[in-house]
Amino acid sequence: MVKVNEHYARVGNNYLFSEVARRVREYKATRVGGRNVISLGIGDVTREIAPAVIAAIQEATLEMASPETMRGYPPEAGYDFLVNAILEHDFRARGVTLDADEIFISDGAKSDTGNIGDILGTDNLVAITDPAYPVYVDTNLMAGRQIELLPCLPENDFCPPFPARPADVIYLCCPNNPTGTTLSREQLKSWVDYAIEHRSLILFDAAYEAFVSGTDVPRSIYELEGAKRVAIEFRSFSKTAGFTGLRCAYTIVPRELVVAASTGETVSLNAMWRRHQSTKFNGTAYIIQRGAAAVYTPEGQRQTREIISYYMQNARIIKEGLERAGMTVHGGIHAPYLWVKTPAVLSSWEFFDLLLNEVQVVGTPGSGFGKAGEGFFRFTAFGKRAEVVEAVERVGSLF
Ligand SMILES: *Cc1c(COP(=O)(O)O)cnc(C)c1O
Numbered sequence: 001m002v003k004v005n006e007h008y009a010r011v012g013n014n015y016l017f018s019e020v021a022r023r024v025r026e027y028k029a030t031r032v033g034g035r036n037v038i039s040l041g042i043g044d045v046t047r048e049i050a051p052a053v054i055a056a057i058q059e060a061t062l063e064m065a066s067p068e069t070m071r072g073y074p075p076e077a078g079y080d081f082l083v084n085a086i087l088e089h090d091f092r093a094r095g096v097t098l099d100a101d102e103i104f105i106s107d108g109a110k111s112d113t114g115n116i117g118d119i120l121g122t123d124n125l126v127a128i129t130d131p132a133y134p135v136y137v138d139t140n141l142m143a144g145r146q147i148e149l150l151p152c153l154p155e156n157d158f159c160p161p162f163p164a165r166p167a168d169v170i171y172l173c174c175p176n177n178p179t180g181t182t183l184s185r186e187q188l189k190s191w192v193d194y195a196i197e198h199r200s201l202i203l204f205d206a207a208y209e210a211f212v213s214g215t216d217v218p219r220s221i222y223e224l225e226g227a228k229r230v231a232i233e234f235r236s237f238s239k240t241a242g243f244t245g246l247r248c249a250y251t252i253v254p255r256e257l258v259v260a261a262s263t264g265e266t267v268s269l270n271a272m273w274r275r276h277q278s279t280k281f282n283g284t285a286y287i288i289q290r291g292a293a294a295v296y297t298p299e300g301q302r303q304t305r306e307i308i309s310y311y312m313q314n315a316r317i318i319k320e321g322l323e324r325a326g327m328t329v330h331g332g333i334h335a336p337y338l339w340v341k342t343p344a345v346l347s348s349w350e351f352f353d354l355l356l357n358e359v360q361v362v363g364t365p366g367s368g369f370g371k372a373g374e375g376f377f378r379f380t381a382f383g384k385r386a387e388v389v390e391a392v393e394r395v396g397s398l399f
Contacts, residue, residue, distance in 0.1 A: 038390060047242060124168035
């Protein structure tokens with residue numbers, strides 16, 4: 001008789017965004033002919049994909065039309081042309097040396113941050129920041145692991161406190177979704193030192209590294225001494241270059257990352273992840289990897305940087321506008337997210353309803369990202385400029 005994975009009962013319904021959509025639908029149905037609703041809620045890009053990427057995808061598509069140049073299954077860990085471009089531009093140029101066999105090209109950081117648990121025991125104690133990208137908590141609940149939440153609040157500068165019990169696995173996301181805040185070099189170094197001391201593993205989500213400006217905030221955990229011994233890093237072309245619909249990401253598993261198994265033998269996480277990917281994954285499409293490689297050409301760099309600076313200009317408009325209205329705004333400097341304290345003593349959902357009903361602006365209730373998100377609200381900078389400007393004016397008119 002079939003048995004289900006009963007741990008799935010521990011995860012709630014995918015409530016947050018469906019509840020947002022339900023309330024917006026209900027509002028629209030009852031206010032026919034009312035003002036348009038502007039959304040600063042979505043965590044998805046809205047700008048077009050860079051022309052250099054589109055050209056590379058078109059060219060690669062045509063290669064598939066001829067028997068001399070067509071490609072079948074791609075190498076499981078990615079084509080050399082993409083891996084080498086990543087090594088050169090994302091790491092060597094910034095003083096980090098990695099080898100080609102430490103990079104694993106994939107179809108998304110969501111699946112990689114979720115699937116990495118396959119190579120880790122279910123008896124690990126997992127520390128996760130609160131609030132957080134929901135994948136971390138949900139996938140660990142599904143696997144039956146114990147979780148300790150690390151509240152990130154203005155009081156601790158959104159830097160997670162060390163867990164009460166030594167954690168075996170630690171998720172860090174910097175720049176952070178949903179708070180839009182970052183960890184300084186010293187703060188991140190203290191986590192690397194913690195992991196070395198406790199022989200823990202850091203799962204570092206750097207999906208928003210391309211939004212970092214200046215050199216104070218590390219773009220890779222490997223910029224810190226010792227990190228190759230304790231950290232796996234996840235990156236994605238989704239927010240960097242608008243690949244949310246194209247799907248391409250990569251994960252770095254350094255060869256130095258070895259773990260003592262219960263037998264006393266040392267086990268290489270790099271070898272285990274390679275085994276995982278070659279068993280459960282059949283590679284990212286050639287056409288899409290060609291598109292990703294084009295991000296690293298001079299035109300690709302110029303075009304994708306222009307799009308990121310457009311989003312970051314939106315972030316500045318939201319931050320300055322809301323602060324002018326007297327609100328307390330966190331994040332938005334190195335990330336396309338703004339984390340706003342709800343005014344008065346409104347809960348996250350009460351503030352959601354107020355904005356929707358009074359000024360027809362939609363954002364995301366902070367409580368949907370974890371208990372420590374209660375009393376906060378997330379705005380994203382991925383909107384169209386005119387709508388962003390109008391939404392900020394509308395919210396400001398409430399105060
Ligand atoms: C968007 C996002 C990702 C990227 O996921 P993909 O599957 O590569 O699109 C990863 N982590 C966080 C925190 C994100 O917000």
